[in-house]
Amino acid sequence: MRPLLSSRVLSVALSGVTAVGLLTGADTRKPTTQWLARPSEAARITRVEQGFPALSIAGEAPLRMSLQEWMALYEIPGLSVAVFDRGSLVWAKGYGVKEAGGSEPIAIDTLFQAASISKPVTALATMHHAEKRKWSLDENINDKLVSWKLPDNESTKDQKVTLRRLLSHSAGTTVHGFRGYSAQEPVPTLQQILDGEKPANSSPVRVDTVPGTLTRYSGGGTTIVQQMLVDQLQKPFAQIMKETVLSPLGLKNSTYEQPLPKSLEPLAAVGTRSGGKGVEGRWHTYPEQAAAGLWTTPSDLARIALEVSKASQGKSQRVVSKAMAQQMLTRQSEAFGIGFMRRPDTVWFGHGGSNEGYRCVLVAFAEPGSGIAIMTNSDDGSFLFDRLIESVAAEYGWKGFTGDPETAFFTTDALLRTKGTDAAIAWFTAHKNAASTTEKVTSDILNSLGYKLMGKGRLPDAVKFFEANVSLFPEDANTHDSLGEAYAAAGRKDDAVRSYKKSLELNPKNTNAVKQLKDLGVAAAAQ
Numbered sequence: 001m002r003p004l005l006s007s008r009v010l011s012v013a014l015s016g017v018t019a020v021g022l023l024t025g026a027d028t029r030k031p032t033t034q035w036l037a038r039p040s041e042a043a044r045i046t047r048v049e050q051g052f053p054a055l056s057i058a059g060e061a062p063l064r065m066s067l068q069e070w071m072a073l074y075e076i077p078g079l080s081v082a083v084f085d086r087g088s089l090v091w092a093k094g095y096g097v098k099e100a101g102g103s104e105p106i107a108i109d110t111l112f113q114a115a116s117i118s119k120p121v122t123a124l125a126t127m128h129h130a131e132k133r134k135w136s137l138d139e140n141i142n143d144k145l146v147s148w149k150l151p152d153n154e155s156t157k158d159q160k161v162t163l164r165r166l167l168s169h170s171a172g173t174t175v176h177g178f179r180g181y182s183a184q185e186p187v188p189t190l191q192q193i194l195d196g197e198k199p200a201n202s203s204p205v206r207v208d209t210v211p212g213t214l215t216r217y218s219g220g221g222t223t224i225v226q227q228m229l230v231d232q233l234q235k236p237f238a239q240i241m242k243e244t245v246l247s248p249l250g251l252k253n254s255t256y257e258q259p260l261p262k263s264l265e266p267l268a269a270v271g272t273r274s275g276g277k278g279v280e281g282r283w284h285t286y287p288e289q290a291a292a293g294l295w296t297t298p299s300d301l302a303r304i305a306l307e308v309s310k311a312s313q314g315k316s317q318r319v320v321s322k323a324m325a326q327q328m329l330t331r332q333s334e335a336f337g338i339g340f341m342r343r344p345d346t347v348w349f350g351h352g353g354s355n356e357g358y359r360c361v362l363v364a365f366a367e368p369g370s371g372i373a374i375m376t377n378s379d380d381g382s383f384l385f386d387r388l389i390e391s392v393a394a395e396y397g398w399k400g401f402t403g404d405p406e407t408a409f410f411t412t413d414a415l416l417r418t419k420g421t422d423a424a425i426a427w428f429t430a431h432k433n434a435a436s437t438t439e440k441v442t443s444d445i446l447n448s449l450g451y452k453l454m455g456k457g458r459l460p461d462a463v464k465f466f467e468a469n470v471s472l473f474p475e476d477a478n479t480h481d482s483l484g485e486a487y488a489a490a491g492r493k494d495d496a497v498r499s500y501k502k503s504l505e506l507n508p509k510n511t512n513a514v515k516q517l518k519d520l521g522v523a524a525a526a527q
Contacts, residue, residue, distance in 0.1 A: 041091045044395050048083075051391040055406075055414055057427065063418065067388065071096060073417055075276040076378040078106040078269050081388070082298035084306055085396050087369035092299045098377070099270040100278050109253050111260075111268045111295045112375035113283065115353030116177070117362055118256070118294035119222050120328075121304060123167045123339025125244040126225055127324045129233065130163065137164040137327075137338075141171075141224060146231035148191050150224060151206060159211040163228075166221040167339050168332035172209035175202050175220030178288045180356055183281030187259075190227055193288060194220075215334035219291040226290035237289045248318045249303055254296040259285040268295065269377035271357020275456050279357035292355055298373035305350070305364035305371050308340075312366050329366060347400035352382070361385045363401060370398055383410070408435070409445045416449060421461040424449070425468045432472055443473040447482050454486065462486050470499075477507035484516060497522055 052070060054062035071079060078096040082089060094106030114121075130137055135144065140160040142149050150161055155172055165171035179201060181187045188200040196204030205220035226237055233240050238256040246254050255261070260268060260283070271279035286292040310316040311325035320328070328338040329349050336342055340349040350371070353360040359381035364371030372392050374385055386403030393401050408431055416424035428446060435441045450465035466483035473479050484499030497520055500513040507513075 038090055045091055045093065048388075048391045048395050051394060052387045053390055053403075055411075057411060057415065063414075067384070067391075068095065070384050070387065073414075074378070074380040074383050075100075075272075075274075076376055076381055076384070077102075077272050077276070078110070078378075079374065079376045079381065079384070080106050080108070080110060080112065080269075080298050082302040082373045083392055083396070084302045084364075084372070085368075085370045087306065087310070089299060089302050089306070092297075092302075098268075099282075100272045100276050102270075106269065108299060109267060109297060111253065111264065111297060112360060112377060113271070113286075113292075113353070113355045113358040114294040114296050114301065114360055114375070115292050115355035115358055116219070117301060117351045117353040117360055118290060118292050119167075119219075120339030120351050120362075121241070121245060121294060122222060122225060122290040123328060124304070124308065124319055125241055126163060126167065126229065127320045127328060127338065128244050129229065131321060131324050133232070135163070135232075138162050141166065141228060144228050144232055145224075148194055148227055148231075153207060155207045155210045159213070161207060161211050161221075161224070163225065164332060164338065165211050166218075166225050168215075168336040169217050169221065170212055170215050170333035170336075171218065171221050172207045172211045172214065172216070173205055173218040173221035173224065174208055175205050175223075176217055177219045177354070178202055178286060178292055180284030180286045180288075180292065182279075182284055187285055187287050190223070190230070190287060193223060194227060215336065219288060222291040223288050226288070229290075238293075241289075241294075245304070245319055249300075249307055251296070251300040251303060254294065254300045256289045256293050257295075258287055258289050258293045260295055264295070269358075269375075271355070272378045273357060273455075274379040274452060277455075283358075284356045286355065292353075296375075298360075298375050301360075301362050301373035301375075302371065305362060305373070306369055308349075309364060309366040309369045352385075354382070359385075361389075363389055365398060365400065368398075370396065383413075408432075408439070408441045409448070412445055413449060421453075421464050425464065429468065429472060443469050443476045443479050446472070447479065450482060450486065454489065459486065459490050463490060475506060477503045477510055477513075480506065481510060481513055481516075484513070488516065488520065493520060496520060 049067040052065060052067060054064045056062050077100040078098055080094045082092040084090060092108045094108055094110060096106050098104045098106055098110060139162060141162055161171045186199040193200045193202060194205045196202060205223060229240055230237055241256040271283045273279060307316060307319060308325055311320055311322060312329055314322040328340060330337055331342045332338055341351050342349055348363050348365050350363040357379060358377055360375040362373045372389055374388060389401055390403050412424050412428045415427050432441045446465050446469040450462045453462035453465060463486045466486045469479040470483050480499045480503035484496045487496035487499055500517050503510050503513045
């Protein structure tokens with residue numbers, strides 16, 4: 001069975017640059033193709049594109065590639081970048097195409113799904129209204145919910161769910177994230193999502209941990225905030241966000257409307273699965289707007305980060321005051337301020353985003369007013385983030401960002417792409433045998449890569465990965481289950497049966513193995 005692996009990373013007016021094209025809700029128009037930069041930035045952009053850190057693998061010569069070559073390696077159709085420095089946006093540029101296999105280029109006003117970067121922007125609006133309407137960040141959220149109430153239970157007996165806790169992922173609420181709804185699926189109402197009722201495809205949002213005792217990422221918690229804002233302001237959520245944040249900041253290329261209006265569809269990049277296949281129906285709809293529904297550009301994300309930075313220094317209050325902005329950037333839980341990520345021992349704030357077919361990231365440094373926003377239309381887009389951020393940070397002299405260490409998954413995947421199946425398996429095997437007890441070298445790595453190979457039609461290579469996984473992790477029932485699936489796909493029925501039986505021997509509760517054996521005509525083996 002397939003594992004779930006997290007990605008490697010997370011997710012102002014221009015002066016002296018070409019004007020960005022404007023979104024209009026009324027007229028359909030073709031996207032522009034220009035890119036923005038101050039003339040003085042041209043050489044710096046080239047150095048950023050060529051200055052990616054090399055991929056270093058023991059026993060191998062360092063692999064140095066440009067931004068464009070990294071995109072090709074990971075089959076990323078399109079990427080859009082905005083860099084801001086010392087209080088202003090200094091350049092924005094698009095790379096690649098809007099749709100895998102297409103020819104229309106990414107433009108500076110091409111729209112991407114911001115995914116979870118929707119959350120800190122929602123938090124910005126929430127802080128505005130909390131300040132304006134004198135809502136307490138620490139009162140029971142049920143006192144502000146009207147059309148739906150969060151069920152109380154033993155966990156909420158003494159500690160309550162509050163805005164502060166919901167927006168800092170410490171409220172004890174469930175549901176990590178959302179996968180959205182394809183063009184062929186019915187879209188649930190907000191209350192159906194909160195209660196996990198059909199046609200919702202996620203579980204009910206409930207409290208299962210005492211609020212305030214644990215930091216645990218919860219898109220479900222942000223969805224509760226969406227319901228509260230709609231209840232209190234009596235307006236559609238997209239309108240609330242437009243009036244509170246998007247319009248005051250002049251963000252003409254952003255909307256929380258879900259589904260995306262027909263008039264804006266020509267501006268949108270099409271989501272792409274790992275391996276280069278487009279998302280069915282082009283993209284998913286996210287009625288969980290507060291948590292995942294923002295369509296935007298890197299330039300508009302940069303303007304949001306710049307506004308928060310300026311507000312925190314008392315230089316602007318177009319959305320929130322200095323005090324509120326400082327609260328947003330002050331760690332409220334283990335790794336979050338209000339809305340924004342605030343990791344321990346880091347000076348930057350930001351967020352990552354991961355929707356079906358899209359990956360994005362925002363990293364900002366408040367005091368100098370510098371940072372970067374990156375958006376891609378690929379599930380593999382996050383493989384580039386750390387290297388691109390490090391290249392930009394080196395060029396502009398930013399201090400305080402250190403990319404995550406390269407994981408066994410990242411290196412194995414890179415070797416698979418550059419050297420082939422045998423080299424990747426050999427490195428992984430050697431690395432597993434030499435890895436420290438604290439390093440995560442798990443069966444999920446080869447399992448995930450095996451399924452990627454199957455998805456690309458490379459079945460013999462996939463079988464090699466699954467066989468290696470069984471050899472390295474012989475007591476893991478899931479490795480045998482996955483190998484059985486690969487054998488069955490290859491027409492090797494007897495081998496598939498043996499693998500599924502072994503999986504059941506190791507895990508008698510493996511219902512998938514029972515089903516697959518039945519499909520293979522050996523149901524008696526499930527006993």
